[in-house]
Structure formats: C-alpha cells, structure tokens
Amino acid sequence: MTSHLDPAEPSPGATEDGYDPTAVEAKWQERWRERGTNHTDLGGGERPFYALMMFPYPSAEGLHVGNLFAFTGNDIYARFQRLQGHTVFEPLGYDAFGIHSENYALKVGVHPMRLIPRNIANFRRQLERAGLMVDWRYSVDTTDQSYYKWTQWVFLQLYKHGLAYKKKAAVNWCPSCKTVLANEQVVGGACERCGTVVEQRFLEQWFFRISDYAERLLHNLATIDWSETTKTAQRNWIGRSEGAELVFPVQGTGGHAIPVFTTRADTIFGATYMVLAPEHPLVPALTTDVQREAVDAYRARSARQDLITRKVNKEKTGVFTGSHAVNPATGAPIPVWIADYVLMDYGTGAIMAVPGHDERDFEFATVFGLPIVRVVAGAGDDASTELAVAFVENEAGRLVNSGTFDGRTVADAKRDITEMLHGKGAGKGVVNYRLHDWCISRQRYWGPPIPIIYCDVCGAQPVPEADLPVVLPDIEDYRPDDSGISPLARHAEWYHVACPKCGKQGRRETDVSDTFLDSGWYFLRYPSADRTDVAFDPAITRKWLPVNSYIGGNEHAVLHLLYSRFITMVLHDMGHLTFEEPFTRFRAHGLIIKEGAKMSKTKGNVVIPDQFIEQWGADAFRTYLMFLGPYEEGGDFRDAGISGVKRFLDRLWLAATLATTEGVPDESVMRKLHQTLAKVGADIPKLSYNTAIAALMEYMNVLRRGERRPHRAEVEPVVQMAAPFAPHVAEELWERFGHGGSVFDAGWPRFDEALAREDAYQLAVQVNGKLRGTLSVGVGIGQDDAVALALAEPGIAKFVTGSLRKVIFVPGRLLSLVV
RNA sequence: GCGAGGGUGGCGAAAUGGUAGACGCGGGGGACUUAAAAUCCCCUCCGGGCAACCGGGUGCGGGUUCGAUUCCCGCCCUUCGCACCA
Numbered sequence: 001m002t003s004h005l006d007p008a009e010p011s012p013g014a015t016e017d018g019y020d021p022t023a024v025e026a027k028w029q030e031r032w033r034e035r036g037t038n039h040t041d042l043g044g045g046e047r048p049f050y051a052l053m054m055f056p057y058p059s060a061e062g063l064h065v066g067n068l069f070a071f072t073g074n075d076i077y078a079r080f081q082r083l084q085g086h087t088v089f090e091p092l093g094y095d096a097f098g099i100h101s102e103n104y105a106l107k108v109g110v111h112p113m114r115l116i117p118r119n120i121a122n123f124r125r126q127l128e129r130a131g132l133m134v135d136w137r138y139s140v141d142t143t144d145q146s147y148y149k150w151t152q153w154v155f156l157q158l159y160k161h162g163l164a165y166k167k168k169a170a171v172n173w174c175p176s177c178k179t180v181l182a183n184e185q186v187v188g189g190a191c192e193r194c195g196t197v198v199e200q201r202f203l204e205q206w207f208f209r210i211s212d213y214a215e216r217l218l219h220n221l222a223t224i225d226w227s228e229t230t231k232t233a234q235r236n237w238i239g240r241s242e243g244a245e246l247v248f249p250v251q252g253t254g255g256h257a258i259p260v261f262t263t264r265a266d267t268i269f270g271a272t273y274m275v276l277a278p279e280h281p282l283v284p285a286l287t288t289d290v291q292r293e294a295v296d297a298y299r300a301r302s303a304r305q306d307l308i309t310r311k312v313n314k315e316k317t318g319v320f321t322g323s324h325a326v327n328p329a330t331g332a333p334i335p336v337w338i339a340d341y342v343l344m345d346y347g348t349g350a351i352m353a354v355p356g357h358d359e360r361d362f363e364f365a366t367v368f369g370l371p372i373v374r375v376v377a378g379a380g381d382d383a384s385t386e387l388a389v390a391f392v393e394n395e396a397g398r399l400v401n402s403g404t405f406d407g408r409t410v411a412d413a414k415r416d417i418t419e420m421l422h423g424k425g426a427g428k429g430v431v432n433y434r435l436h437d438w439c440i441s442r443q444r445y446w447g448p449p450i451p452i453i454y455c456d457v458c459g460a461q462p463v464p465e466a467d468l469p470v471v472l473p474d475i476e477d478y479r480p481d482d483s484g485i486s487p488l489a490r491h492a493e494w495y496h497v498a499c500p501k502c503g504k505q506g507r508r509e510t511d512v513s514d515t516f517l518d519s520g521w522y523f524l525r526y527p528s529a530d531r532t533d534v535a536f537d538p539a540i541t542r543k544w545l546p547v548n549s550y551i552g553g554n555e556h557a558v559l560h561l562l563y564s565r566f567i568t569m570v571l572h573d574m575g576h577l578t579f580e581e582p583f584t585r586f587r588a589h590g591l592i593i594k595e596g597a598k599m600s601k602t603k604g605n606v607v608i609p610d611q612f613i614e615q616w617g618a619d620a621f622r623t624y625l626m627f628l629g630p631y632e633e634g635g636d637f638r639d640a641g642i643s644g645v646k647r648f649l650d651r652l653w654l655a656a657t658l659a660t661t662e663g664v665p666d667e668s669v670m671r672k673l674h675q676t677l678a679k680v681g682a683d684i685p686k687l688s689y690n691t692a693i694a695a696l697m698e699y700m701n702v703l704r705r706g707e708r709r710p711h712r713a714e715v716e717p718v719v720q721m722a723a724p725f726a727p728h729v730a731e732e733l734w735e736r737f738g739h740g741g742s743v744f745d746a747g748w749p750r751f752d753e754a755l756a757r758e759d760a761y762q763l764a765v766q767v768n769g770k771l772r773g774t775l776s777v778g779v780g781i782g783q784d785d786a787v788a789l790a791l792a793e794p795g796i797a798k799f800v801t802g803s804l805r806k807v808i809f810v811p812g813r814l815l816s817l818v819v
Numbered sequence: 820g821c822g823a824g825g826g827u828g829g830c831g832a833a834a835u836g837g838u839a840g841a842c843g844c845g846g847g848g849g850a851c852u853u854a855a856a857a858u859c860c861c862c863u864c865c866g867g868g869c870a871a872c873c874g875g876g877u878g879c880g881g882g883u884u885c886g887a888u889u890c891c892c893g894c895c896c897u898u899c900g901c902a903c904c905a
Binding site: 019228229232233235236237241243260261263264265275314316338340341342343345346347349350351353354358359360361363432433472491552555557558591626627628630633635636638640641642643644645647648650664689690691693694695696697704707718762764765766767768769770771772773792795798805806807808810814816817818 | 821822823824825830831832833834837838841842843844845846857858860868871872884885886898899900901903904905
C-alpha cells in the first residue's frame with residue numbers, strides 16, 4: 001500500500017490493493033440464497049419485466065464462455081431493469097432432449113437418463129458461480145416428465161385443430177446418426193451434426209402445418225422490436241413470392257393438364273418447353289411407351305441420388321417424356337421433359353421453361369437443343385437480337401414476339417397476361433412460400449414420445465389428456481438401427497397399449513418429437529413451472545407475457561424463433577393465449593472468438609470459464625466479457641485483457657472503502673459523475689455495455705486523480721451503476737456503506753442535469769477545414785465573440801490569409817472559418 | 820449467385836456529419852523497494868523537427884460538403900446466412 005491513505009482497519013475480503021473475489025463472492029451467493037434476493041414475486045410484484053435468455057443444452061463439457069457471454073448480457077439487462085424499479089423475472093432451464101445428448105450418451109456409454117442429471121448439476125453449479133440473478137424455483141428441464149407432459153399436451157392441441165398430420169414424405173436421412181433430419185439440420189447436403197452425406201428416404205412423418213401461417217408469420221414481423229438481421233433471416237426463410245399459377249393442357253392424353261408456378265407470366269410467349277420434377281405424379285401418365293424406359297431410369301436415378309449430389313451438381317440433365325403440352329398463349333405444342341433441376345417441393349413441382357429469360361432454362365435448352373425465343377427486349381435490342389445468355393434485366397424491358405402484348409413493360413405484362421389467362425380459365429395470380437411444413441418426427445429414443453395410439457379398428461387416436469404424460473421408458477437398448485423405426489418399437493410392454501376409444505389392443509406411436517417443439521413453448525412454462533395441473537396458468541401468463549426482452553444467438557434466427565412464434569400464434573388462435581407474438585423485443589448477441597478464430601474443440605482454443613472465475617472472480621470475468629466489444633457483435637477473447645477490468649474493480653473497492661463523509665464533494669468530480677450517470681443509463685438499455693464500462697472507468701480515473709480521498713457521495717452512485725456488471729462487489733460495498741438491503745432494491749441513482757452541465761468547453765477552430773487550434777470558451781459564447789477570440793490567437797490568425805468568406809459556428813462544438 | 824454484417828494504432832475497440840483513436844491490453848520511462856511482484860505517476864497513430872509546430876492518416880478509387888470513419892457512386896477483402904425456390 002503506497003497511498004498515503006490507509007483504510008480505517010483491515011476488513012475481511014480485502015487485500016492490500018483491492019478485494020479478494022473468492023471470499024466476497026462466496027459470501028454474497030450464500031446471502032442471496034438465504035435472503036431469496038433473486039426470487040421473483042410472480043403473483044404480487046409491481047411492474048413485471050420478463051427478461052428471457054435462450055436456455056442452454058447442458059453438455060457434458062460444461063458451460064462454455066459463449067454461454068456465459070450470452071447469459072451475462074441478459075443478466076446485466078435484467079439487473080438494470082430491477083434497479084429501474086421493475087419486478088424482474090429471469091429464469092433459466094435446460095434444453096436437454098435431442099440427438100446431441102443421445103449421440104454423446106452412446107459415445108461414452110452412459111444412459112442419457114443418468115448422464116443428463118449429472119450435466120445439469122454441473123451446469124447449475126457453474127451458473128450459480130457466475131452470479132446470475134436467476135430464480136431457480138422456476139426452472140424447466142425439457143426431459144423431466146413434469147415438463148414433457150405438457151409438450152405432449154401442446155402436440156395434442158395442434159392435432160385436435162388439424163394442424164398436425166402424418167404423411168409419407170421424402171426426408172433427409174443421416175446414415176450415420178440413423179435418423180431423419182429437418183431441412184434446417186442439413187448443411188450443404190450433409191448432416192449438420194456429424195458431416196455425413198445425407199440420403200433420401202420415404203417415411204411416414206408427423207408434420208405441423210406451419211405453412212398455413214406463413215403470411216401471418218411474415219406480416220407480424222413488422223410489429224415486433226427485433227434485431228433487423230433476425231427479421232431479415234425470417235423473411236428470407238418464409239420466402240414469399242408473388243406470381244401466377246398457369247395451366248398447360250397436355251395434348252392427346254385424356255384431359256391431363258400441368259399447373260405451373262411462375263413469377264414471370266409476362267414471358268409465357270417464350271415458354272418453349274416444360275419441365276416436371278422427376279417425382280411429379282403426372283409423369284407416368286404423360287410418358288409415352290417409346291420414352292418409358294429412359295424416363296423410368298432417370299426417375300430411379302433421381303430417387304436414389306442423395307440430396308448433396310442433386311443440389312450441388314448443377315449440370316443440367318433430363319429426359320423427354322414423349323408428350324407435348326399446349327402453350328396457352330401461343331397455342332403451340334411444346335415438349336414436356338423431366339429434370340432434377342425442378343424441385344417437387346416448391347410451387348407445383350413443374351415449370352414452364354423460358355430459356356430466353358431464365359438462366360437455368362437457358363442452360364438446359366442449350367444442352368438439349370431446345371428452341372430459345374426472345375420475348376423481352378432491353379434498351380437498344382429488338383425482337384430479333386440474338387440471345388447469347390438469358391436476358392434477365394427486366395427494368396427497362398419491353399415485350400416482343402408476344403402478339404398483342406408487344407411493347408408493354410414487364411410489370412404491366414405480368415398483370416395483363418395473368419388477367420388474360422384468368423379469363424380463359426388457364427391461370428390465376430397466386431402467392432407462393434418457400435416455407436415448408438415442420439416435420440417433427442424423430443425416429444430416435446431421446447425425446448418426448450408423440451402421444452398417438454394406432455388401432456386397427458379406430459385408426460390413429462390421440463392419447464387422452466388425462467393419460468399424459470406418455471412416459472419415455474427407461475430402456476437399455478436405445479441405440480437406433482438402420483430400419484428407420486424408433487428403438488421404442490422394440491419394447492413390446494411399452495409399444496402395445498389399449499386403444500383409448502375401443503379398448504382393443506393398439507400400438508403406440510414410436511416416433512419422438514423434435515427438440516424444437518420442446519423449446520417452442522418453454523417461455524410459457526417458466527412462470528407456471530410450479531403448476532402440475534396446467535401447462536401455463538392464464539392469470540400468471542397474462543401478467544408476465546409476452547416476454548419483454550429476449551436475448552439469444554442468431555443461429556436460432558429461423559428455427560427456434562420461427563417455431564416459437566408459430567406455436568404461440570396457434571395457442572392464441574385456440575384461445576389459450578391473449579397475444580400472438582411471444583417476444584416483444586429480441587436482440588441477437590454476437591459471438592465470442594479467440595485470437596480471431598471461432599472457438600472449437602478441434603482448434604483447442606476453447607476458453608473454460610471456471611479457471612478464469614477462480615483466478616479473477618466472477619465479477620471481473622463478467623465485466624471483462626462485456627468489455628470485449630459491442631455485445632451485439634461479440635468480441636475477441638484474450639487472456640491478458642482481464643487484468644484491466646480487475647484493476648478497475650479494485651480501484652472502485654479502494655475508493656469506496658476509503659471514502660469519507662467529511663467535507664463536501666468536489667464540484668467538478670460531481671459534474672463528471674452526473675455525466676457518467678447519463679451515459680451509463682443510456683448505454684445499458686442499448687446493450688452498449690462496453691462503452692458503459694469505459695465510461696465508469698473514465699470516471700474512476702477522474703475520481704482518483706491526485707490520489708485524493710474521495711467523498712462518499714462521489715463513490716456511492718458508482719457502486720449502483722457497476723452493480724449489474726459486478727453484483728457481488730457492489731453488494732459488499734453497499735453493505736459497507738451501511739445499507740441493510742440489497743443494492744438491487746436500492747434503485748438507480750438520481751440524475752441531475754444541472755449538476756452535469758459544463759460552464760466552459762473547448763471550442764475547436766478550423767480554417768479551411770483544417771484544425772488550427774482550440775479555444776477555451778464559456779458555454780454562452782456567440783459567433784462574433786468566438787470569431788474575435790479566434791482571430792486574436794496568433795496560431796490561428798496566421799492561417800487566415802485573406803478576408804473571411806464564410807463562418808460556420810456550431811455552439812458547443814467548433815468554429816469553422818473559410819477564407 | 821442472392822441477402823445481411825464488418826474492414827479504424829502493435830492488439831480489443833471508441834466516435835453515425837464537427838478536435839479520429841475515448842476506455843482497456845501490450846510496450847517504454849519513472850516513483851516506491853535491498854530486490855522483485857503488486858501499486859502509483861508520465862509517455863505511447865505514422866513521418867519530419869531540439870522544440871513550438873508542420874505534413875500524412877479510418878480497405879481502395881471517385882463524389883457531395885466549410886468540414887466525411889460517418890452520406891452518395893464504383894471496386895477489393897472478409898464473416899455469417901440462404902442457395903437450381905421457377
């Protein structure tokens with residue numbers, strides 16, 4: 001201790017130059033438990049504020065720094081809201097079902113029912129050590145019967161309203177994980193989890209009709225306060241596309257007709273052939289005997305082909321069916337082909353090919369020698385200008401070779417041609433979406449069984465709500481096999497069950513549901529987690545939802561966030577909820593990287609929070625994570641940087657423990673204090689944590705200047721402002737100031753604008769746009785006085801070589817002289 | 820290919836039309852110490868100059884403006900998402 005000031009007496013938790021985080025943090029975590037400081041009065045609390053963060057998957061490796069970065073950011077926001085006088089609810093739980101847990105369990109040979117509780121206990125220990133303001137009385141564990149009972153209940157609600165249905169569908173099959181994957185879980189044709197190339201299989205699957213909600217899911221985006229990047233991702237995923245469905249009659253095949261979806265009805269005069277997806281149901285009927293062998297071979301090849309080959313290999317292949325259709329605009333017969341560049345699951349699974357104005361069709365027509373006709377001419381082109389490539393710039397385009405529509409703009413022709421075909425019964429305007437129905441079936445063990453019973457007499461029957469949960473049996477052979485049938489089917493005592501309708505022996509559905517169903521409604525469960533009789537209590541739900549603030553990773557921008565919105569909308573429509581959007585505000589946090597690279601086990605650059613917390617304390621670790629960079633952009637974690645933050649907390653500790661109540665606070669220090677109060681109070685709601693911390697550091701530098709002994713009034717508000725970041729230290733210092741309760745119930749320091757106001761400032765003076773000096777001036781100075789003062793300064797005046805042509809005076813900022 | 824971010828000292832970063840580099844790390848120098856650690860103080864964008872100062876500088880090239888990291892146009896690089904979506 002080299003300062004000339006000494007603490008009155010050594011105190012526990014203090015070290016020579018600061019504080020001992022281990023002692024202080026253990027003390028306060030114990031205190032919080034004893035006092036129930038983090039408990040939320042859900043029934044009676046005033047001004048409820050629900051601060052939600054995405055719940056973690058409790059991996060065996062334990063909490064990683066990315067989890068903690070996310071949770072800390074939410075915790076700071078939640079604690080700040082509490083300091084603003086809200087009753088804050090900050091719950092946390094575990095998303096513990098799913099293929100990830102199951103694969104890990106298989107790998108290490110420990111049953112998931114034994115593994116997951118172990119992981120959860122470890123997570124809980126780490127989360128508590130990090131000092132989160134979580135009310136653990138209201139937690140959820142998606143693998144607990146008391147939770148998944150209600151996940152099954154949610155399924156039944158959708159089933160009863162016709163929103164859950166079963167169909168045989170081509171699905172992505174991972175031969176290594178031996179399971180079906182959602183489209184979203186296939187990355188570049190490979191399994192997102194293990195990287196194995198995905199195959200196609202046809203299986204009976206349960207689906208939710210999310211596509212029925214596409215328009216509302218898109219439309220409502222305009223009403224919610226979400227990160228713009230997240231909303232954009234959802235808009236792209238929903239993929240609304242306005243166009244027309246046009247019908248092409250087939251020649252001589254007994255009334256067959258091919259509907260196509262197109263966004264370019266204006267180009268119909270240039271449709272010189274048609275293409276159906278190989279799987280299209282009309283293909284057998286349209287194939288002529290001469291072509292049948294070739295067509296069948298091509299269809300067989302496509303069916304066998306895995307998705308990666310089909311999607312990545314963009315070389316055009318196809319086979320002529322032997323049939324011709326009639327172009328409804330020209331009346332000309334055009335050949336019908338099949339090709340795998342047309343996808344069965346978009347639009348109608350068939351297209352009119354306009355090689356002159358579509359790059360893919362152009363390529364196909366070139367390969368197979370099909371006619372290419374220009375029907376749109378750009379500036380400087382005419383009807384006969386050769387097409388070397390597909391012409392797709394349609395802004396300035398005018399129609400050509402299109403009969404009475406020649407000369408029209410592309411936009412006009414789209415409308416007029418659709419109208420003309422509509423009049424002939426050959427088409428209509430339609431809106432198409434890229435969004436597909438949500439496949440929720442998983443042929444795996446580690447998930448909630450889908451509550452359906454099959455009866456030979458009565459068909460598929462929902463399990464009565466009174467019989468929920470359908471308990472996932474504790475079986476030893478849960479390993480999936482190649483059959484595509486869930487491991488549950490191998491357990492007769494579970495599999496065979498009485499039909500709920502007729503009582504005869506039936507069979508249980510052996511698929512379990514997707515984890516995104518677990519997480520699709522968990523935010524509804526938290527406030528009602530103590531209720532065994534309902535999924536969520538209506539009155540509590542009305543009080544606490546929708547969620548005021550939701551923070552999480554943008555990797556869930558389309559999956560979890562879209563499904564949650566869908567489930568909420570559906571439950572709203574059934575009358576279970578009064579709102580249809582679950583998250584009023586959503587902010588995506590950034591990613592923590594390490595020395596410029598993503599953290600990963602293979603790179604060996606994963607930061608384990610425990611070691612840092614042990615060495616530096618949770619407060620310093622939290623504050624450092626938030627200081628790394630802008631919260632919504634993430635930051636680069638470097639081991640060295642944390643020392644600066646710990647130094648800041650030590651200085652705060654010393655300033656607070658040395659503070660005096662004698663004399664009066666320094667006027668200029670108090671001015672800086674109130675300026676800091678304004679800055680920190682504005683930055684935290686914007687999640688601009690790094691600049692808020694910088695402002696606090698800057699203030700501490702002012703406070704300590706000259707090693708003066710600070711006045712208590714100069715320090716106490718800093719303890720409150722620092723509390724969201726460093727809650728343990730703040731509590732300890734608050735107590736040492738003699739306060740009885742928690743600092744988090746003390747409110748936010750009062751900001752006084754009069755005290756923050758400066759009476760003088762540095763006026764920058766520019767001559768011809770270059771800075772030539774600064775003047776210290778009073779706040780009220782006018783332009784003329786400022787100019788006179790500037791010209792009196794030799795260092796400035798020497799650049800003023802002629803008469804002043806222009807003067808720009810920005811009070812409080814600068815004076816710009818133009819000569 | 821399409822969509823959304825991002826590019827600023829040795830490093831993490833600030834500043835969204837008004838003094839570029841706040842705050843922190845690292846580095847250099849000093850105080851204290853027998854010494855070291857810790858702590859405290861000073862310096863730290865680049866070039867020139869003993870200095871006061873001068874010139875240059877926010878990926879690159881243009882433009883608007885008294886003034887541009889910030890706005891506009893055209894490129895380059897990079898991260899993420901989507902991708903034969905008709």
